[in-house]
Amino acid sequence: AVFAGMNGSAIENFSCVIYNISFMNCTWQAGRDAPGDTQYFLYWQNSRYADEMECELYIKDENGRNRGCRFQNVKIETEKAYFLVNGSSKDSLIQFYDEYIELYEIEILTPPLNVTVNCTRDTAGCIITWQPPRTSHMEKAKCFQYEISIQNK
Numbered sequence: 001a002v003f004a005g006m007n008g009s010a011i012e013n014f015s016c017v018i019y020n021i022s023f024m025n026c027t028w029q030a031g032r033d034a035p036g037d038t039q040y041f042l043y044w045q046n047s048r049y050a051d052e053m054e055c056e057l058y059i060k061d062e063n064g065r066n067r068g069c070r071f072q073n074v075k076i077e078t079e080k081a082y083f084l085v086n087g088s089s090k091d092s093l094i095q096f097y098d099e100y101i102e103l104y105e106i107e108i109l110t111p112p113l114n115v116t117v118n119c120t121r122d123t124a125g126c127i128i129t130w131q132p133p134r135t136s137h138m139e140k141a142k143c144f145q146y147e148i149s150i151q152n153k
């Protein structure tokens with residue numbers, strides 16, 4: 001698709017990550033050919049049934065330009081979320097950037113909960129137990145896979 005605006009003015013390296021269950025950070029870099037006064041604005045829609053919302057808390061660079069957004073209370077829905085970053089400049093039209101993202105794919109899971117280790121002398125064995133990490137969207141414990149790394153000291 002051909003977008004209106006100056007070539008090379010759209011943002012680059014857009015990426016988002018979800019952490020601590022419901023926080024999300026998105027960051028980007030200014031287009032390499034964007035005029036110096038270009039300001040960018042992020043809009044997103046968590047699913048096609050949700051309202052489109054503008055970022056409430058921008059991350060700014062030293063010149064006061066928006067280069068990211070912090071989100072709170074993010075819920076991971078079953079559909080892809082839609083992100084749109086457009087820009088404005090008094091010199092020229094700025095191209096927009098948009099992307100659909102599966103939020104569960106960008107989530108950094110918290111560690112498993114209540115990890116316990118019980119070792120007994122007689123069987124010379126240990127029992128390790130834990131519970132799944134907390135997450136905003138995953139109900140089934142069997143969806144998780146674990147790996148135990150044991151270092152002998």
